[in-house]
Amino acid sequence: MRVFRFRPGPIHLLRLDRGDDIVGAITGYAAEQRIQAAWFTYLGAVSAASLRYYDQVGHAYSDFTVDRHLEVLSGLGNVSLLDGAPFVHTHAAFGDDQGRSLGGHLNRGCTVFALEVNLQELVGEPPVRLPDESTGLKLWGGG
Numbered sequence: 117m118r119v120f121r122f123r124p125g126p127i128h129l130l131r132l133d134r135g136d137d138i139v140g141a142i143t144g145y146a147a148e149q150r151i152q153a154a155w156f157t158y159l160g161a162v163s164a165a166s167l168r169y170y171d172q173v174g175h176a177y178s179d180f181t182v183d184r185h186l187e188v189l190s191g192l193g194n195v196s197l198l199d200g201a202p203f204v205h206t207h208a209a210f211g212d213d214q215g216r217s218l219g220g221h222l223n224r225g226c227t228v229f230a231l232e233v234n235l236q237e238l239v240g241e242p243p244v245r246l247p248d249e250s251t252g253l254k255l256w257g258g259g
Contacts, residue, residue: 118256122153125237132231138162138191139204139224142233146195146202152242154195156206156235160188165210166225167218175252179223186210188231189217195235196243196256203245 128149132141138158146154165182193206208226209219246257 120240120243120256122238122240125154125239128233128235128237130233130235132160132228132233134229136228136231137224138208138226138228138231139206139222141228142193142195142206142235143202143204145235146204151195151202151235151237152197153238153240154235155238156193156195156233158188158191158208158231158233160231161229162186162188162210162231163227163229164225165208165227166223167220168223169220170253172251177221180220181225182210182218184212185229186212189219191222193222196245198245198254 130145132138163185165186168177168179170177187210189209189211191206191208193204195202195204197203206222207220208222209217211217243256245254248255
């Protein structure tokens with residue numbers, strides 16, 4: 117286990133614009149504001165979703181898209197550093213017009229219809245993503 121300690125920093129409330137990309141907009145905001153560590157939640161709706169699923173045995177992502185209107189039932193993520201730049205890692209659960217749900221890790225390509233984000237900046241030494249041999253992922257190192 118690695119432990120990272122932070123003090124709470126400013127809370128940023130964002131309303132993304134229709135047509136924005138969720139990952140791109142949050143990444144851009146974090147870079148613009150020089151945010152290196154944060155935790156965020158969001159809710160709203162998307163016009164299309166681009167997701168991925170990680171195969172834990174094969175250590176590879178499978179990408180898929182859902183090209184229809186979806187409600188964001190729950191979205192959460194964090195900001196850390198990857199190669200010296202803010203990196204947004206986020207997952208979401210979506211609901212369709214039949215009450216079915218689906219979700220996963222968000223790719224760029226999740227097109228906003230309406231979205232509200234609560235981003236809690238964290239003050240302290242930011243976590244840095246480093247290769248992890250046992251999972252094949254880039255996870256928080258140090259601590």
